[in-house]
Amino acid sequence: MRLIEDLLGRHPDGLRYLVADHDVTLGELRRAVTQEAALFASAGVGEGSTVALQVPPSFTQVEVLLALWRLGAQVMLIDHRLKPAEVDALRTLCRPQYVVRAGAAGWSRLNFRARHELVTERRAEGRPATSDHRLVQFSSGSTGLPKVIGRTEESLAEEIARFTQIDGMPRFGDRLLLLSSTAHSFGLLAGLLHSLAVGVTVVFAPRTSATDILAAAQEHQVNVLFGVPFHYELLGSVPVPPPLPSLDVAVSGGEMMPPEVAERFFAAYGVRVGESYGTTETGVIAMDASGGMRPSVGHAAPGVRLRIVHGEIEVALGRSPYLTVDGQDRYADGWFRTRDRATLDAAGAVRLRGRGDSLVVVGGLKIDLMEVEAVLARHPSIVDVVLLHGEVIEAYVSTADPDLEPEDVITWCRNKLADFKLPKAVWILPRLPRTSNGKLVRARTALRAAAMAEAVS
Amino acid sequence: MPTAQDADVREFILTTLTTEMNLPVDRESLTDDSPVGAGGIDLESLSLVELTLRLERQFQIRIPDTDIEAIGAMTVGQLVADIVRRRTEK
Numbered sequence: 001m002r003l004i005e006d007l008l009g010r011h012p013d014g015l016r017y018l019v020a021d022h023d024v025t026l027g028e029l030r031r032a033v034t035q036e037a038a039l040f041a042s043a044g045v046g047e048g049s050t051v052a053l054q055v056p057p058s059f060t061q062v063e064v065l066l067a068l069w070r071l072g073a074q075v076m077l078i079d080h081r082l083k084p085a086e087v088d089a090l091r092t093l094c095r096p097q098y099v100v101r102a103g104a105a106g107w108s109r110l111n112f113r114a115r116h117e118l119v120t121e122r123r124a125e126g127r128p129a130t131s132d133h134r135l136v137q138f139s140s141g142s143t144g145l146p147k148v149i150g151r152t153e154e155s156l157a158e159e160i161a162r163f164t165q166i167d168g169m170p171r172f173g174d175r176l177l178l179l180s181s182t183a184h185s186f187g188l189l190a191g192l193l194h195s196l197a198v199g200v201t202v203v204f205a206p207r208t209s210a211t212d213i214l215a216a217a218q219e220h221q222v223n224v225l226f227g228v229p230f231h232y233e234l235l236g237s238v239p240v241p242p243p244l245p246s247l248d249v250a251v252s253g254g255e256m257m258p259p260e261v262a263e264r265f266f267a268a269y270g271v272r273v274g275e276s277y278g279t280t281e282t283g284v285i286a287m288d289a290s291g292g293m294r295p296s297v298g299h300a301a302p303g304v305r306l307r308i309v310h311g312e313i314e315v316a317l318g319r320s321p322y323l324t325v326d327g328q329d330r331y332a333d334g335w336f337r338t339r340d341r342a343t344l345d346a347a348g349a350v351r352l353r354g355r356g357d358s359l360v361v362v363g364g365l366k367i368d369l370m371e372v373e374a375v376l377a378r379h380p381s382i383v384d385v386v387l388l389h390g391e392v393i394e395a396y397v398s399t400a401d402p403d404l405e406p407e408d409v410i411t412w413c414r415n416k417l418a419d420f421k422l423p424k425a426v427w428i429l430p431r432l433p434r435t436s437n438g439k440l441v442r443a444r445t446a447l448r449a450a451a452m453a454e455a456v457s
Numbered sequence: 458m459p460t461a462q463d464a465d466v467r468e469f470i471l472t473t474l475t476t477e478m479n480l481p482v483d484r485e486s487l488t489d490d491s492p493v494g495a496g497g498i499d500l501e502s503l504s505l506v507e508l509t510l511r512l513e514r515q516f517q518i519r520i521p522d523t524d525i526e527a528i529g530a531m532t533v534g535q536l537v538a539d540i541v542r543r544r545t546e547k
Contacts, residue, residue: 002522006506154510158478161507165479197503303479 001134003157004069008033011172011199018059019175019220020114020204029063036067043120045098047072048129052096054078054087057182057204059114062192064100074129076136079183081436090138093148093324097126112204131323137185137280139327147327149280156193158303159283163194165302168249168274168289170224172199175246177217179205179227181437185280186253191226200224210238221246225271228254229261230438232273236264247271251289253278255439256352258377259294266291274298277352279338281321281330285313286350296349307335312356313342341368360389367421369393375416376409376423384432386440386447392424396447398432427451466516466540470533473511478504489534497532505529518543 013027024032045051051073055061057080068075076094078087080102091099103117133150163169169190170176176195180187195202205216213235217225223246232252235241247269252262253276262273272291275298278284285306288298300306305316315338320331330337339356354370369387372395376385381401388394397409406426413422433441433450441447467489474482482498491497493505500508502525509520509528520528520543528536 002509002525003506005522006502006525010502152510154507154514157503157507157510161478161503164503303477 001069001072001153003153003160004033004066007160007193007196008066010197015199016201017196018062018114018202018204020059020112020206022114024059029066032063033066033070036063037070040064040067040073040098040120041071043098043122045071045073049073049098050076050094050096050126050129051098051100052076052078052091052094054080054082054099054101055116055118056080056102056113057187058102058112058116060102060116060118061182064118068100069134072134074131074134074136076138077183077188078138079181079436090146091123093146094136095125095127096123097128098122110207110209112206114204133323136323139280148323149321149327150323151283151321155283156189159189160193160197162284162301162303163190164198166284166287166289168251168287169194170198170200170249173201174224175201175203175220175222176224176226177203177205177213177220177222179208179213179225179231180253184254184437185278185283186276187226189283190251190253190276208234210234214238214242214244217244217247218242223248225250226253228252228438229257232257232265233261236261236268238268241268244269244271249289250274250291251276251287254437257294262291262294277340277350279315279336279340281336282315282317282338285315285338288349293349296345296351299347299349306350308342308344309335309337311341311343311353313338313340313350313352360393362389362393362420367393372413372417372421372423375413379409379412382409384440386432386442387423388442388444388447390444393422394425394427394444395423396427396429396432396451398429400430404428427454429454460541462541462544463537466537466544467533469515470508470512470536470540473508474498474500477511478507480504487533489532489537491533493531493533493536494529500529502529512540516540516544518547 008030011026015026016023017026017029018024051068053075076096099121101119103119132152134153135151137149139147178191180191182188182192203216203220203222205213229252250271251274257275266272274289274291276284276287277297284301285304286298286300307314314335316334317336322328341353341356343351354368360367373385373387376382376397381399381404382397384398386396409426429450433446435441471484474480475484493500509525513520
């Protein structure tokens with residue numbers, strides 16, 4: 001892929017690109033990619049081969065991904081945290097010719113390891129690529145089969161170029177602490193690939209703990225931080241936050257940032273948390289790295305055309321991002337429906353108003369479940385909350401308070417919401433289930449199962 | 458002599474640069490003699506990669522990776538002629 005040759009060739013050998021317990025310079029990266037590419041080529045990987053890559057975020061993952069792309073392979077990026085049954089479902093759906101995964105020895109969920117042993121398996125039933133998509137990702141799969149999302153080389157190049165035009169993105173010589181997963185769009189494109197393009201050093205924290213993240217930030221004098229709201233919550237909850245004098249930009253991507261989390265982080269470290277809003281299908285849609293535009297998430301990113309239809313945001317795309325029939329209904333006539341509800345202010349800044357599918361109708365009355373969620377989230381002893389609408393509105397809440405009863409929750413809402421908006425069933429759990437990517441699970445069966453398991457225990 | 462094909466390709470290149478790629482290019486001041494790279498449109502390599510991928514898709518042509526550097530050294534007029542040639546040769 002010419003994009004890869006360009007990305008690898010833009011800066012001098014000595015530039016520190018990846019930093020954890022050891023460094024990888026650009027020169028070392030080039031050599032590693034050349035070696036890996038030779039190995040994969042001798043195993044038969046070439047233009048249009050399909051390869052499932054299931055390696056934890058690591059230097060190994062970066063090198064292998066770039067090597068496979070150099071050979072022109074179509075890479076299916078699989079989150080290493082998925083369970084075997086989930087991975088099997090993806091393989092059945094996409095039939096990769098090769099599966100590259102990390103040897104199981106010695107890695108844990110919490111610790112970052114720069115290097116992994118690789119196991120490469122050739123699968124007889126695999127099929128070569130039938131499209132020019134070079135990156136294949138899967139939607140987080142809240143219901144049913146995952147959607148299979150493809151990105152072409154052109155779409156990747158376009159998004160990287162787009163990030164270079166966004167104010168507040170790191171520049172040559174900057175040090176970025178990357179907490180976002182590199183198996184997902186924001187971490188991969190804004191984190192790894194954009195950094196390679198402009199010459200940014202990418203630092204990984206040794207562990208997902210506030211202490212380790214802060215120590216890495218201090219040791220490497222990082223000036224930019226990318227994470228998901230969970231990371232900012234973690235860092236904001238430190239009793240005595242250490243000074244981070246070099247930090248001047250922090251951006252949250254992947255999930256709507258609760259304003260109170262951003263405020264707590266600002267109070268602790270003096271840096272406003274900006275927001276990057278996008279989807280796996282389109283990449284970045286709008287971004288405000290400064291955090292000064294909240295509750296807006298910023299203006300449309302350079303070159304992104306968007307419109308609001310029936311209160312939902314749609315983005316212009318050259319063709320459908322989906323490789324299978326699932327999801328095709330979300331693309332029509334050059335426009336992709338995000339299903340995110342949004343409004344544009346007079347200056348064109350995007351303000352997200354919740355999910356399109358969180359809008360429910362009860363007895364002919366429209367209710368935005370996000371509104372009810374927001375009320376519950378303000379309850380002093382409720383930590384997380386997910387609202388669902390089946391027959392009735394159901395609330396799943398987590399708390400550390402053993403005395404909290406469903407009646408208390410309803411009473412709390414009763415003061416703040418019209419009766420028709422009240423949850424009719426309340427489930428109280430010590431914690432709510434999350435996806436492998438850390439997002440709250442919104443699938444009813446999973447939430448019910450967790451509630452039932454809790455009731456039994 | 459400029460042909461309709463030339464005009465097509467030129468229009469696509471200029472529209473892509475200014476609209477799709479959102480580059481700060483002043484269409485009015487560009488002539489066929491403007492360099493694609495330094496001193497003209499100032500396309501740096503990442504944008505050049507993006508432009509060539511878009512040209513490939515639009516005109517159903519194949520530009521080998523080894524030709525990219527040469528394209529970066531062309532003028533707008535030369536690039537237009539080069540793409541027209543690739544279209545007719547394919």
